Amino acid sequence: MERWFLFDDNPASGAENMARDEFLLERVDREEHIPVLRLYSFQPPAITIGYHQDPLEILDIDALRRDRIELVRRITGGRALLHDKELTYCVAAQVDSWSCGAGLRDTFLRISEALTIALRSLGVNARISNGCIGRGRPGLTPPCLASVSMYEITVRGKKIVGSAQRRTRSVFLQHGSILLGPGSSRIARYLGGTWDSMGDRITSIAEELDREVDAQEVRSSLVEAFSVRFGITLQPTRFSVREEKEIEWRSIEKRRELSHIKGMEVAGS
Numbered sequence: 001m002e003r004w005f006l007f008d009d010n011p012a013s014g015a016e017n018m019a020r021d022e023f024l025l026e027r028v029d030r031e032e033h034i035p036v037l038r039l040y041s042f043q044p045p046a047i048t049i050g051y052h053q054d055p056l057e058i059l060d061i062d063a064l065r066r067d068r069i070e071l072v073r074r075i076t077g078g079r080a081l082l083h084d085k086e087l088t089y090c091v092a093a094q095v096d097s098w099s100c101g102a103g104l105r106d107t108f109l110r111i112s113e114a115l116t117i118a119l120r121s122l123g124v125n126a127r128i129s130n131g132c133i134g135r136g137r138p139g140l141t142p143p144c145l146a147s148v149s150m151y152e153i154t155v156r157g158k159k160i161v162g163s164a165q166r167r168t169r170s171v172f173l174q175h176g177s178i179l180l181g182p183g184s185s186r187i188a189r190y191l192g193g194t195w196d197s198m199g200d201r202i203t204s205i206a207e208e209l210d211r212e213v214d215a216q217e218v219r220s221s222l223v224e225a226f227s228v229r230f231g232i233t234l235q236p237t238r239f240s241v242r243e244e245k246e247i248e249w250r251s252i253e254k255r256r257e258l259s260h261i262k263g264m265e266v267a268g269s
Helices: 014-030 061-067 104-121 182-190 205-209 215-230 241-257
Strands: 002-008 036-040 046-049 070-073 081-083 086-094 153-155 158-167 171-179 232-236
Touching: 002 215, 014 036, 014 046, 014 070, 014 086, 014 171, 014 241, 036 215, 061 182, 070 241, 081 182, 086 215, 104 153, 104 158, 104 171, 104 215, 171 182, 215 232
Parallel strands: 002 036, 002 232, 046 070
Antiparallel strands: 036 086, 046 081, 086 171, 153 158, 158 171
8 A cells, every 4th residue: 555644734824834835845856755645724824826926916915914914925826815714735746656647637636536535524515626717807817716627626616625736747746725614715805906705606614514613623534535535544744853944944935035025014024
């Protein structure tokens, strides 16, 4: 049975979380060829933007500064996402890993299958989408949760998980936000332009179950679902002291990356 590493991490800032994901992608490539599943959350809430997005074009910087919302860039594509009342998963592996499939779409589908198994085990009637056109406003880029792409996960036509992937010739990383509660819908407050409530576009585990959900319950369901879907053993592990120091340095760089935005105080810097 194939072995994966499991990083069941404590809550961290946006900069630290993105630094950890970037480090894992490189670690799988240069040192450890063993696939990784990482589970984590953001504290305090933060907004991540896609690798190619210009924050000045898509976000209300004054609103971010007013509420002291941290802003950090992901290494993956996709669009802006507010991480609040959610659990994030991350998978990093070699592109030729047989368990993860061949090519971007196959990998995305297999991971979505594992996520769907986990959600259904909790009682959420999740489905894998065939994709649809996002309902954005003319001239404005919709946030991640406002549109549904191929193989993303929905409930009653509403998005409940938003994911993005980065691939190189040898490795890939996919991470995504699993909505535990309604917090992520607040991103409408921080987007440029005028946006209506996204209640008709997204949902959460709490909304579908009509109760608050314990994050540890969801973590346990994900570990079981990935083990079953991929036929693997997940070995809990931690970063070494040396690795933690490198991640700390990277997180500082992540905070500095967007600190040039005029008048914006990046939380945690």
